[in-house]
Amino acid sequence: MEDIYINNTSRANSYNYSNVTFAFNDFKGKDGSAMNVVTYIIIGIGLPLTLVAIYALYSLVEKDHVAPIYVINLLISDIIQFSCMIVQMVPLQDVKLSETFFYIYLSGLLASVGFMVCVALERYLVIAFPLWYRFRRTIKTSVVVCVVVWTVPLVFFFTFLFIVDSKVPQIVSAVFLLCPLPLFIFFLGGTLKALSASISLPTDEKRRIVGILVLVLLTYMLLFLPTIIGFLAEGARNNTTFRNLYVMLLRLSPLADFVLYVFMRKGTIDKLLASVCCCRMDSNDIRSSSV
Numbered sequence: 001m002e003d004i005y006i007n008n009t010s011r012a013n014s015y016n017y018s019n020v021t022f023a024f025n026d027f028k029g030k031d032g033s034a035m036n037v038v039t040y041i042i043i044g045i046g047l048p049l050t051l052v053a054i055y056a057l058y059s060l061v062e063k064d065h066v067a068p069i070y071v072i073n074l075l076i077s078d079i080i081q082f083s084c085m086i087v088q089m090v091p092l093q094d095v096k097l098s099e100t101f102f103y104i105y106l107s108g109l110l111a112s113v114g115f116m117v118c119v120a121l122e123r124y125l126v127i128a129f130p131l132w133y134r135f136r137r138t139i140k141t142s143v144v145v146c147v148v149v150w151t152v153p154l155v156f157f158f159t160f161l162f163i164v165d166s167k168v169p170q171i172v173s174a175v176f177l178l179c180p181l182p183l184f185i186f187f188l189g190g191t192l193k194a195l196s197a198s199i200s201l202p203t204d205e206k207r208r209i210v211g212i213l214v215l216v217l218l219t220y221m222l223l224f225l226p227t228i229i230g231f232l233a234e235g236a237r238n239n240t241t242f243r244n245l246y247v248m249l250l251r252l253s254p255l256a257d258f259v260l261y262v263f264m265r266k267g268t269i270d271k272l273l274a275s276v277c278c279c280r281m282d283s284n285d286i287r288s289s290s291v
Contacts, residue, residue, distance in 0.1 A: 035247075050075050080108030082254060110173075111153050191213055
């Protein structure tokens with residue numbers, strides 16, 4: 001994880017790994033200034049949109065609608081990330097304070113990955129086990145799951161404060177980020193397999209669920225896999241361009257979560273998915289008629 005940090009050379013002999021200077025805001029190379037500008041744009045666009053989304057979900061709760069608890073927590077984790085980005089864009093002289101914000105940011109990031117898994121699991125259960133999910137789903141269970149998702153990253157990274165060897169946090173973080181990949185693939189594959197047998201949901205709801213699972217998988221592969229490579233591959237960590245790339249991709253993840261929230265709402269996205277499906281059906285008809 002030292003690729004997101006830089007050592008303060010004047011204090012290198014005074015601080016161990018847990019006291020290195022946080023430099024998540026310090027992009028290297030000739031593209032550093034442009035990358036910082038992109039970060040400001042991400043914050044300026046993503047933070048207000050995320051706040052609006054949280055307000056919209058809160059309004060649903062007030063109207064006695066079922067609260068999408070996992071999505072609300074996902075957006076809260078994004079707010080934490082945006083807040084830390086704002087602080088990180090201002091160089092901090094206090095090493096301990098910089099390190100604290102680094103761990104808060106990573107805790108929010110890993111919590112967001114955990115809630116992505118919860119959202120994908122929920123969509124899978126709706127299709128694969130609709131009756132079981134309808135009767136077993138309770139607010140208490142959702143709250144317990146949310147507490148666990150928030151607790152695990154905090155335990156991991158506050159433990160890392162006492163670890164001197166920098167390779168241990170890198171490996172553990174990479175494994176933590178890599179674990180959801182087979183789950184996302186399984187949820188998508190299981191949903192597609194069970195889709196034809198599901199008769200309790202309307203067609204537009206099925207399209208939305210599949211779209212959500214595809215979006216979650218694509219978001220994960222595009223935004224998080226480069227970070228996993230960066231944590232595990234020493235050559236990738238030493239490559240300035242690649243390091244800047246995966247740090248910026250991580251900063252884009254809250255915007256991807258907002259797109260996920262939009263996908264979960266009824267309306268325009270249903271029309272888009274319907275048009276895509278219609279185009280696919282038309283192309284299949286043309287192909288079959290030509291044969």
